[in-house]
Amino acid sequence: MSxxxxxxxxxxxEVLKSEVPVIVDFWASWCGPCQALLPVIEELAGEADGFKVVKVNIDDSAELAKKYRVxxxxxxIVFKNGEAVKRSVGVIPKDEIIELINA
Incomplete structure (x- = not known):
């Protein structure tokens, strides 16, 4: 699953009313680091158990990027119970993303 x-x-x-924690990847098609992170995000999405992974293209959803100060x-950004609880900027390894979710 992607x-x-x-x-x-x-x-x-999908995010604010989710029953499980959600990791939201704010990305852009022109962003090299975003493309580097993409395989990790897709891998996590496929393995997601007890959380879900979604992506927001900032060019298509600029108001969401603005609202969450991206x-x-x-x-x-990790959302739990409709609230943004953790944030990371830049490319990080898969284990650090999992730590964000579990924190």
Whole structure:
């Protein structure tokens, strides 16, 4: 399973109302580091157990990037119970992403 593409239209349902923690990858197609992180994000999405992984293209959903103060990409934000609880900017290894989710 690949990471679900989320937009302004389904962000509330898929992220804020999620029963499980959600890691949101704010990314852009022109961003080299985002492309480097993509295989890790897709791998995590396929392995997700007790959490889910979604992606927000900042060019298509600029208002979400603005709302969550995403200043550079890639930015990963973990949401639990509708609240942003953890954030990481830049490319990080898979184990550090898992630590974000479990923190």
């Amino acid at each position: 990471a679900l593409q989320v937009t302004v239209e389904n962000f509330e349902q 200043m550079s990409v890639p930015t990963l």
